[in-house]
Amino acid sequence: TSSQCGWTGNVGGIDMWVYNDGGNTRRYQSQVKTDFKKYSPNLTETCISAVTSDQKLKLDYSFYLNRSDDYTRIYYKIKIRALDNTPFNRFDIFQLGGDVYNIHNTQQVAYGNDTGKVAQFLPTNDGSNDYTTAAFALEGRNPWLWAGDGLNYTGATSGIDIDANNGMVIRDYHGVFNGVANDTPFVRERSSGTGFSSSHGTNPTSYCLVPPSGVNSFSTGDSIELLVEVVILPKQAVDYYGPNQNFTAALTTYGNSFELLLREAQKNQIIATSPSNTLVSTYPLSVTSLNNEAIVDISGGVGYFPVVFTNLTEVDDPQLWIAEDSCWELVDQSVHGKDFWQAEYNENSGLFDLIYNVDQDRQNDTTAYTRYYLGDNPPLMILQRQSLISGGNWSDSSDIRVINGTDSLILAPQAIYLGTASSGMPDEWSWTGPNGLMNTGRELTFYPVNSLDSGQYIVTYTSYGCTASDTFNIIPVTLTALQNKDKTSEISVYPNPANEQVTIEFGQSCEDIVLELYDPLGRLLIRKQATSKQLMVLDLKELVPANYSLRIQTEHGWSLHYLVVTNSSK
Numbered sequence: 001t002s003s004q005c006g007w008t009g010n011v012g013g014i015d016m017w018v019y020n021d022g023g024n025t026r027r028y029q030s031q032v033k034t035d036f037k038k039y040s041p042n043l044t045e046t047c048i049s050a051v052t053s054d055q056k057l058k059l060d061y062s063f064y065l066n067r068s069d070d071y072t073r074i075y076y077k078i079k080i081r082a083l084d085n086t087p088f089n090r091f092d093i094f095q096l097g098g099d100v101y102n103i104h105n106t107q108q109v110a111y112g113n114d115t116g117k118v119a120q121f122l123p124t125n126d127g128s129n130d131y132t133t134a135a136f137a138l139e140g141r142n143p144w145l146w147a148g149d150g151l152n153y154t155g156a157t158s159g160i161d162i163d164a165n166n167g168m169v170i171r172d173y174h175g176v177f178n179g180v181a182n183d184t185p186f187v188r189e190r191s192s193g194t195g196f197s198s199s200h201g202t203n204p205t206s207y208c209l210v211p212p213s214g215v216n217s218f219s220t221g222d223s224i225e226l227l228v229e230v231v232i233l234p235k236q237a238v239d240y241y242g243p244n245q246n247f248t249a250a251l252t253t254y255g256n257s258f259e260l261l262l263r264e265a266q267k268n269q270i271i272a273t274s275p276s277n278t279l280v281s282t283y284p285l286s287v288t289s290l291n292n293e294a295i296v297d298i299s300g301g302v303g304y305f306p307v308v309f310t311n312l313t314e315v316d317d318p319q320l321w322i323a324e325d326s327c328w329e330l331v332d333q334s335v336h337g338k339d340f341w342q343a344e345y346n347e348n349s350g351l352f353d354l355i356y357n358v359d360q361d362r363q364n365d366t367t368a369y370t371r372y373y374l375g376d377n378p379p380l381m382i383l384q385r386q387s388l389i390s391g392g393n394w395s396d397s398s399d400i401r402v403i404n405g406t407d408s409l410i411l412a413p414q415a416i417y418l419g420t421a422s423s424g425m426p427d428e429w430s431w432t433g434p435n436g437l438m439n440t441g442r443e444l445t446f447y448p449v450n451s452l453d454s455g456q457y458i459v460t461y462t463s464y465g466c467t468a469s470d471t472f473n474i475i476p477v478t479l480t481a482l483q484n485k486d487k488t489s490e491i492s493v494y495p496n497p498a499n500e501q502v503t504i505e506f507g508q509s510c511e512d513i514v515l516e517l518y519d520p521l522g523r524l525l526i527r528k529q530a531t532s533k534q535l536m537v538l539d540l541k542e543l544v545p546a547n548y549s550l551r552i553q554t555e556h557g558w559s560l561h562y563l564v565v566t567n568s569s570k
Helices: 195-199 245-254 259-267
Strands: 014-021 029-038 043-052 057-066 072-082 086-096 108-113 116-121 144-148 164-177 186-191 205-210 223-234 271-273 278-281 285-288 294-299 304-312 320-323 341-346 351-359 369-374 382-384 387-389 399-403 409-411 414-417 420-422 429-433 437-440 444-446 455-463 466-477 491-494 501-518 524-539 546-554 557-565
Touching (some): 086 223, 108 259, 223 259, 351 369, 382 466, 387 399, 491 557, 501 557
Parallel strands (some): 285 304
Antiparallel strands (some): 043 057, 057 072, 320 369, 429 455, 501 546, 546 557
């Protein structure tokens, strides 16, 4: 049994861009430039830019380490670009375990994706200083590889207590090789037996992300971009002494198993959206603020997750709010006052970044669905009424007058946050109305409206514990032959029955004319508008023979006419 911190010894070595040219000469990084962008306590970020010593390849990468209370996660964001045609004898994009510095003597290897394990095998550990497998694909979403069951000092001659497992999750990968896109990462095992590894008798293996099988050169313009998450995991519950109950339960259940890495691959998938702000990246999550305010919705996550709010003009007394089961509560992780956020000044823009680590753990490892707001006053959610009568123009009126038995009607409100409209998810909307109506979804459709639909409809939108409601009042109107008799009687519709066209003649010039033709099912087929006319013609060539309804609106009111279409061409 390990004592506290005993499992946290260095699991040994990570490398990237291991490049031997066509003559098998190792080409190292040159012209290296390093930028320490963020320091601590919530997030460190270091960016490195370099070219190979033969000036053929360009490398840019950043790595991030964020505050956590369960285990170490390191994110590597890597971009490689070919500046010239480049043959190579060996090219490792990324290595979990280095050639000369690797003291993690793996005893089991497993790989898979977020659906589960694909395969498991025994490592070679033969000290051959060469690849010991052919390249194999890591397919599927969030592919992962677990290098586990590493020997501690009782199983190796190193005299060093290394009692942990490590692994990597490929969160994003895009490659272009010899002009051909290939977004599937490939891995080869390689056994090490030189340098520190050899001198401590471990003969460990490293796991190398490599180009696809058969690729042994780059063409000018080829590129590789990837995001790799590396984690270091204890083997047994007694090794963990932190407060994270979900991780304690998972470690107790799975222990020395790939299942812990599978849990990370599955549950630490972050899906982030915003109804009002621009999201720049997901790992770490970067949100561009507007007027020192921002809203971001996050689903998923394991433990604490870094969120970076950018473009802030001041960070004197920031406030972060969360809406989940309850509407808007302050986030406060402080121990000594305001000590749980990190501010970084960008001297180029003269603006600040503000960094939080938000806790996305939920009881029993369930998925978190959270909304965060940065600012002084969490926005009130309001609903914007929207109704559409028979394909006309959208209206925000609460009282909606429609023609009974003729008009179709759509009620489709929207939620407004910080001045931005959102349709939300269907299950976030609910309706009640006449005759015991209860419904879900944003839209309520009537096709056509009838007298039984008359009355008040209440729509409620519930999102992240916040609710807003509004009402619509539907008023069906039944047209009779006597309505507007003095004016509508002056309208002639001929010929009727009609073949390929019909003429509408007004006894005197009318204004604000709307003609709407409906099929026998009440569906709007034709809609024409005119500002001032005495004669209008409708083309009927595309209509099948049937009885249609023609509704005519002028400044004097409505009239309804029944039109028989014969249309011999159909």
